[in-house]
Amino acid sequence: MIGSSPWARRFLTTVGIFGLAFLTVPLLVVIPMSFSSARALTFPPPGLSLRWYETFFGDARWMEAMGTSATVALISSVVSLFLGGLAAYGLRRGAFVGRGWIEANFMAPLIVPTIIAAVALYLGLAKVGLLGSLIGLVVAHTILTIPLVIMVLGVAIRELDIRIEQVAWSLGASWAYTMRKVVLPNLAPSVFAAWIFAFIGSFDEVIVTSFIAGKYETVPKKMFNELILEVNPTITAVATLLIAFTILALAAVAFILGRAGKLRPTLS
Amino acid sequence: MTRSAPFEGVGYVAPLLVLMFVAFNAPIAYMLGFGFWEKSRGFTLEHYAGLLEAPVYLRVLGNTMRIALVATLANILIGYPLALWMRGLGSRARMIALALVVLPFWVSLLVRTYAWIVVLGNGGLVNRGLQWAGLTDAPVAFLYNEVGVTIGMANVLLPFLVLPLFAAMIRIDDRLLQAAASMGAPPRMIFWKVFFPLTLPALAAGALLVFILSLGFYVTPAILGGGRVPMISNLLDTLINQIPRWEQASAISTILLVATLLIFAAYRRLDRRASP
């Protein structure tokens, strides 16, 4: 319907493919580099070798960093999604005073320069004795990813016609039922986007983590430290593994959703 | 909402608000307080006066805002058509496109930035391609200047714009557009009068998000800028970790915070006016 004129269609297709290519160029470079036999980041790789994968899997410190990163990212993204989702709903559907201020407050972790947030979180966590602990990392990462969740879900909830919910209530549905069966399914794509942002936001976070993690290592912290001191293709192996993992996970999700017939756009 | 009690719905935000106050607001207020305090003299505005007298730090702030604006525009120009195109794809192609948008996320920011060095460098893929195609005969400097930084930033930020925009676009029912067509509206009018306004909230939110994220970028300008693109987060890092002058860092951060909050407030005002 949109872009039904051939001119518009060609324009869209060109920009669309260019956009996708632009996004994937780093992938196309990183994946071959991870199989490179050279010590520095050269492209194209002079020879093929699995040494960087061996370095990664063989090094207990990398494995530990991976475990820490994954754990913190998983927990903090879920907590962030839950708290942020609730808050976004309250901000959009609620009628209490000071909504603008409160929303600005929730967005603050994104706006405040990261290094300032790093020192502030250091002082805050130290006060409650959570410095250098996994819980402290989860708390910090949750706070840092909340703005992303609220932004994404805030827009989606506002787009959701409230009359659907009102219809459900008037038919006798409880709050929990309405949430589960009416609101969430309609928000599903945005919930997915919000969760991804929160997860990646936590996984990639390096500046605050460098300050507060104590003796814990996370993947980006280790990469950043090493990049300061030497450039090492092991990080490309890490990246390729994550890409492979994501492809598998997305394929699995697509398979499951496809089975359940949920891939077509629905009336919202 | 039908009723208008002043505290209705506050229960939804209360848990998060408490967490924010304790773990974030209080320490941040303490940090920003450094900008207003001098050990021997107590409350003072001399740090702000100092910033005005030697405005180089404010110039860096201005520089950062300009670059952030350019990166945001670049994102909109590429991201909106991209999301629109994805909406028109069949479900299998759409999944693949979506995967390609999400996949780069998984490549850590650091690795992606270094990948751009390989691509944009003097001996990199783009330059080699241009010379092979005969379009240039000397390497074009894409890196270690604002162009490289903007490209690197746009690359990282594009999914932040595209994903929410796409999510909003697929919820626009085709039948709405068909109805407009059946009433005789030409395709261009359907787009600008029906479709585009419906996507505007998501676009505005995405653009704001991208702009704010651009302001705070640290890694990409540091590596792709080659020291020639001073941005505020690198400056603040110097003031916190190298010099160190927490007072000035706090003063600059407060200014940045206030400026961004004003932009955010303007966005919310437009937003509220546009929504029913």
Add this chain to the structure above:
Amino acid sequence: MKRRAFVGAAAGLPALSILGSGHARAEAKEIRMIEAGGKSGDSVEAGYIEPFTKKTGIKVVRESPNPLGKLRALVESGQTSTVLMELGSGGMLQARNLKLIEPVDWAAVAPQPMFPEAKHEYGFGYQYFSTIMAWRAGAKAPKTWADFFNTKDFPGKRCLPDYANYALSFALLSTGVTPDKLFPLDLDTAFKRLNEIKKDIAVWWKAGAQAPQLMKDNEVQYAICWSGRVVGDPAFEVNFAGGMADLSYFTIVKNSKPEDRAAAYKLMHEMSIAANQAKAATVVSYTGPSPDLDALLPKNKLGEYPTSKQNKDVQWIENAEWWATNGEAVNQKWEAFKLSL
């Protein structure tokens, strides 16, 4: 490792109580240090922590990285858990001025002979590193800083550090100023020199890995970088002449516990032993402060180390005091300079 530590602890306890000079004090079982991480941290582990833990049974928990802001936050928040903090020479003096660190009790350290600049009132200079000129193997070899900054006779792109204390000092040396007359810095002349060749300076690096990478990729042909990254690599050639030698120091954090400090001083003692320094130098090409170290280093690699006799004599030591006083004012000029690039 656990069994050895237990036996070590049993043997170490009497030694520690002697250090307590009669007071009934708790003994530290474990101390924390914040260090730079990466290979440097590994060198500390291999060279000093291993023999220390073997002798005393006290474990050392390492944390990285070590930005100065972290130390300030540490002391601001009243933490007493960390006793050792690695800082650069500038950082150490800033920390001293901000009252974040304590003076080192050198009597308790009882070190083996050390170069005098490493035995600072506020820190143990455990690692020398040099900032020197380097170039791609095959490019025309500069002998002096005047050569390096001469883009006409030595054509090629340069990569300079995005740090005022390196760039300005070397620029000034290239105009003919000798190291002993370098400070106080003539900023105008230094900036003028940089402005003269700025279109040939392709990149200003902040991360140590950038310069060697750029030379390998042939994006630049000449660079000023930290010695440990370029020595011993056939792709580069180096020249220590006129280079700047500087130290990384381990400092004692304010408000740290007395028993932690006692242990820290013992660790510092290990850092002064030449044999340990030789071990550390095998991990990373930086050297410890012992004058006797030369004899223990591999003969064919002597040219790679900052303090081997041949290199130490041609370098000059960084004047961290001047930078501690003037760093902030210079930084404003530096940021303005970068905006003009």
